[in-house]
Amino acid sequence: MKVHLLTxxxxxxxxxxxxxNSAWMARQLNGIGAQVIGKETVPDLVEEIVAAxxxxxxxxxxxxxxxxxxxxxxxxxxxxxxxxxxxxFVFSQQTFDHISRFLSFLGREASDAHRDQCFMPQNAELLRxxxxxxxxxxxxxxxxxxVSMPGVPFEMxxxxxxxxxxxxxxxxxASPILHHTLLTAGxxxxxxxxxxxxxxxxxxxxxxxxxxxxxxxxxxxxxARGANEDELRRLLDQEAQKIRxxxxxxxxxxxxxxxxxxxxxxxxERQWKLATAESCTGGYLAHRITTxxxxxxxxxxxxxxxxxxxxTGLLGVKPETLDAVGxxxxxxxxxxxxxxxxxxxxxxxxxxxxxxGPGGGTPEKPVGTIWIAxxxxxxxKTLHLQLGKDRLKNIQFTAVAAxxxxxxxxxx
Amino acid sequence: MKVHLLTxxxxxxxxxxxxxNSAWMARQLNGIGAQVIGKETVPDLVEEIVAAxxxxxxxxxxxxxxxxxxxxxxxxxxxxxxxxxxxxFVFSQQTFDHISRFLSFLGREASDAHRDQCFMPQNAELLRxxxxxxxxxxxxxxxxxxVSMPGVPFEMxxxxxxxxxxxxxxxxxASPILHHTLLTAGxxxxxxxxxxxxxxxxxxxxxxxxxxxxxxxxxxxxxARGANEDELRRLLDQEAQKIRxxxxxxxxxxxxxxxxxxxxxxxxERQWKLATAESCTGGYLAHRITTxxxxxxxxxxxxxxxxxxxxTGLLGVKPETLDAVGxxxxxxxxxxxxxxxxxxxxxxxxxxxxxxGPGGGTPEKPVGTIWIAxxxxxxxKTLHLQLGKDRLKNIQFTAVAAxxxxxxxxxx
Numbered sequence: 001m002k003v004h005l006l007t008x009x010x011x012x013x014x015x016x017x018x019x020x021n022s023a024w025m026a027r028q029l030n031g032i033g034a035q036v037i038g039k040e041t042v043p044d045l046v047e048e049i050v051a052a053x054x055x056x057x058x059x060x061x062x063x064x065x066x067x068x069x070x071x072x073x074x075x076x077x078x079x080x081x082x083x084x085x086x087x088x089f090v091f092s093q094q095t096f097d098h099i100s101r102f103l104s105f106l107g108r109e110a111s112d113a114h115r116d117q118c119f120m121p122q123n124a125e126l127l128r129x130x131x132x133x134x135x136x137x138x139x140x141x142x143x144x145x146x147v148s149m150p151g152v153p154f155e156m157x158x159x160x161x162x163x164x165x166x167x168x169x170x171x172x173x174a175s176p177i178l179h180h181t182l183l184t185a186g187x188x189x190x191x192x193x194x195x196x197x198x199x200x201x202x203x204x205x206x207x208x209x210x211x212x213x214x215x216x217x218x219x220x221x222x223x224a225r226g227a228n229e230d231e232l233r234r235l236l237d238q239e240a241q242k243i244r245x246x247x248x249x250x251x252x253x254x255x256x257x258x259x260x261x262x263x264x265x266x267x268x269e270r271q272w273k274l275a276t277a278e279s280c281t282g283g284y285l286a287h288r289i290t291t292x293x294x295x296x297x298x299x300x301x302x303x304x305x306x307x308x309x310x311x312t313g314l315l316g317v318k319p320e321t322l323d324a325v326g327x328x329x330x331x332x333x334x335x336x337x338x339x340x341x342x343x344x345x346x347x348x349x350x351x352x353x354x355x356x357g358p359g360g361g362t363p364e365k366p367v368g369t370i371w372i373a374x375x376x377x378x379x380x381k382t383l384h385l386q387l388g389k390d391r392l393k394n395i396q397f398t399a400v401a402a403x404x405x406x407x408x409x410x411x412x
Numbered sequence: 413m414k415v416h417l418l419t420x421x422x423x424x425x426x427x428x429x430x431x432x433n434s435a436w437m438a439r440q441l442n443g444i445g446a447q448v449i450g451k452e453t454v455p456d457l458v459e460e461i462v463a464a465x466x467x468x469x470x471x472x473x474x475x476x477x478x479x480x481x482x483x484x485x486x487x488x489x490x491x492x493x494x495x496x497x498x499x500x501f502v503f504s505q506q507t508f509d510h511i512s513r514f515l516s517f518l519g520r521e522a523s524d525a526h527r528d529q530c531f532m533p534q535n536a537e538l539l540r541x542x543x544x545x546x547x548x549x550x551x552x553x554x555x556x557x558x559v560s561m562p563g564v565p566f567e568m569x570x571x572x573x574x575x576x577x578x579x580x581x582x583x584x585x586a587s588p589i590l591h592h593t594l595l596t597a598g599x600x601x602x603x604x605x606x607x608x609x610x611x612x613x614x615x616x617x618x619x620x621x622x623x624x625x626x627x628x629x630x631x632x633x634x635x636a637r638g639a640n641e642d643e644l645r646r647l648l649d650q651e652a653q654k655i656r657x658x659x660x661x662x663x664x665x666x667x668x669x670x671x672x673x674x675x676x677x678x679x680x681e682r683q684w685k686l687a688t689a690e691s692c693t694g695g696y697l698a699h700r701i702t703t704x705x706x707x708x709x710x711x712x713x714x715x716x717x718x719x720x721x722x723x724t725g726l727l728g729v730k731p732e733t734l735d736a737v738g739x740x741x742x743x744x745x746x747x748x749x750x751x752x753x754x755x756x757x758x759x760x761x762x763x764x765x766x767x768x769g770p771g772g773g774t775p776e777k778p779v780g781t782i783w784i785a786x787x788x789x790x791x792x793k794t795l796h797l798q799l800g801k802d803r804l805k806n807i808q809f810t811a812v813a814a815x816x817x818x819x820x821x822x823x824x
Contacts, residue, residue: 007451010622010635011622011624011633012434012435012438012451013438013448013449013450013451014438014439014442014448014591014635015434015435015436015437015438015439015440015441015442015448016435016439016593016624016631016633017435017624018430018431018432018435019430019431019434019435020430022424022427022431022453023424023427023428023429023430023431024427025427026424026425026426026427027426027427027428028427030426030427036425036426036427037425037455038425038452038453038454038455038460039424039425039452039453040450040451040452040453041434041450041451041452042450043449043450044622048449048450055467105798105800106600106798106799107798108600108603111602111603111605111606112606113602113605113606114602131802131805133602152625152626154627154805210426210428212428276695276716278695281699282695282698282699282701282702282703282707282711283688283690283694283695283696283697283698283699283702283714283716284695284696284699284702285695286694286695286698286716287693287694287695287696287699287807289694290694290695290696290716290718290768290807291694291803291804291807293769293770293771293803294771295694295718296718296719296772299694299718300718300719300721300722301715301716301717301718301719301722301726302695302714302715302716302718303713303714303715303716303726304688304695304698304713304714304715304716305713306702306707306708306711306712306713306714307708307712307713309712309757310712310713310756313755313757314713314715314726314755314756343725343726344722344726345721345725356702357705358705359705359706360708391703391705392703395699395702395703
């Protein structure tokens with residue numbers, strides 16, 4: 001199945017918004033064996049959208065449209081779709097009921113703008129959007145499918161996962177395509193590629209390996225395509241096992257698992273309680289841990305000691321230590337761990353202190369200097385990182401490194 | 413001047429790379445009064461690129477091409493440009509000398525691949541690239557300009573700043589385009605549209621208004637286009653002021669500001685120190701506050717009291733309160749604020765407690781029940797929210813609502 005992506009919105013053309021939707025959609029479409037053959041962005045103008053729809057269906061089997069839907073005036077996408085298909089509009093009571101229910105949850109009432117929003121092109125099949133008021137629209141005419149979704153990322157992602165991808169798989173059955181994704185943390189893409197060079201040279205023809213790097217992590221996605229599903233599965237499992245043998249120190253999970261989920265499972269197996277003591281990560285480490293549903297079973301809480309006063313007052317770090325070696329030091333994170341174990345009464349604690357930047361660096365401790373400690377009452381381990389100059393990246397990378405360090409400590 | 417952006421690369425179509433170049437280019441082009449009228453991405457295939465070039469010059473005065481240039485493998489862009497203009501290639505000694513010098517700086521020598529790189533379409537004017545080996549190419553035929561640049565962001569940015577933007581300004585002296593963006597929090601897109609309906613109906617012809625919603629926030633972007641820059645600025649300021657008068661309770665800033673930055677400025681003006689006491693947000697509120705560089709000037713830290721034991725032990729919430737009305741209650745967040753003011757020794761504190769979900773709801777307190785309190789030693793205010801079922805959305809929305817509630821408290 002060939003797919004063309006069409007993105008609508010002036011905000012994309014004046015550069016106010018970076019289009020992250022397209023990359024996300026392309027990855028999901030790849031996952032079901034579809035091929036994205038092109039991508040286009042047009043302004044909020046009916047005639048431009050109509051022309052782009054024509055170009056799209058000429059080249060592709062499917063055109064996925066995002067943006068230009070919503071309760072306010074710049075809602076031109078529906079007009080363009082009705083023009084493109086030469087149909088009129090009908091009022092959708094179902095959509096109005098959904099919007100009214102959705103708003104009543106938020107303690108609000110449907111307005112005239114919401115009522116206007118319920119007029120839909122006659123030939124649209126509506127896709128229920130649980131994340132917002134504007135439904136998706138599915139069109140299937142002359143052998144070509146066009147789907148229109150809101151541009152708000154979490155609404156689009158919900159509609160893709162719940163409605164669009166399953167329908168596309170049914171509408172355009174593809175020869176089997178299987179994936180097996182291994183998750184790594186702790187090494188960059190190029191050094192992993194170095195260690196997998198021989199394996200890559202000898203991969204069976206049916207199997208491809210892709211590197212999907214993100215901050216502090218690299219996903220290794222094996223894809224197998226061919227006629228015989230059992231054989232493909234055997235090949236995938238075989239290559240995945242080889243990669244596991246080559247990277248035993250780096251692989252922490254597979255598919256959609258996260259480091260924080262894996263850590264959560266390890267803690268629950270041991271029936272251990274966790275706390276964090278954070279300085280430079282400013283709560284981001286605790287946030288990552290608490291994104292996992294049920295994390296209250298093993299996570300008790302944190303002290304975010306951004307000021308030295310709180311490092312001393314709430315975590316019992318000695319003022320002499322801060323005077324002698326400073327807040328960003330191995331000794332300080334050790335004392336932060338000891339303080340968290342004691343005062344938050346947990347079995348294991350993680351402490352982080354560093355200079356996130358852009359200010360605050362010195363010649364001895366430049367921006368990006370980070371110390372991490374993990375410890376139980378029996379033992380403590382520490383890790384030193386030297387990162388870059390970007391504040392947000394430093395915070396995020398440090399949290400990933402701390403989670404991975406915690407995971408290894410738990411497995412030790 | 414109308415500009416079309418053409419991006420080349422398979423990596424963009426499989427979602428391996430998010431296209432940040434286009435947004436950057438669009439902002440720079442806007443700055444010189446150019447209007448980006450469309451954007452297209454095609455794979456590394458000569459015929460696809462040629463067809464896209466034809467579409468581009470048909471619609472726009474200028475087509476800016478990025479990607480598909482470089483010393484390795486799939487260098488198809490130059491072939492496509494030569495095909496498009498029906499010209500041959502010439503060897504550029506100047507480019508070869510530049511590449512040789514550039515590589516010698518890196519202690520390397522020019523390879524055959526680099527020599528091949530020096531064959532250029534006959535009608536190209538070469539633009540010197542100080543950041544890499546591949547020069548930019550400027551074509552000016554039949555009244556239309558086509559520029560080709562490498563896709564590596566810092567090479568493209570260098571060429572745009574040093575060569576392309578100044579040349580375009582000379583080649584197409586432009587009529588101005590101005591933007592003014594107002595930031596709101598606390599109401600949805602449709603209820604804002606309701607309040608601005610009259611204003612929208614009476615907007616001057618030169619001015620357009622667009623709504624850009626994200627979780628808990630809506631950006632209002634005014635755009636003015638016309639011949640007289642002073643007059644446009646006057647119109648924009650006048651309409652922006654009208655919107656400020658209509659939405660005094662919602663507008664917290666303009667352009668690229670964030671709620672956490674605005675809160676930081678208010679705290680610094682008052683020389684107040686802030687702390688948070690968080691349960692359901694699990695550190696995300698502290699994280700948002702500490703993404704701001706220099707936040708250590710006003711943010712002392714947090715207690716993330718995920719367990720009731722820590723609410724009592726570290727924040728002094730009374731066990732009787734927790735027994736009587738539970739952790740998710742107005743009384744508990746009041747006591748959390750009092751505890752944070754006292755034990756973290758700050759001037760103002762924010763407390764959050766709620767049921768983020770998906771589990772933990774009851775008939776009286778369903779998932780999405782949230783209590784927020786903000787207080788100083790003089791007064792405390794509380795806010796109740798009833799949100800949806802999505803854990804991460806609830807955490808993020810609560811943090812935005814808490815920051816906005818804190819902002820209003822500071823302004824009171």
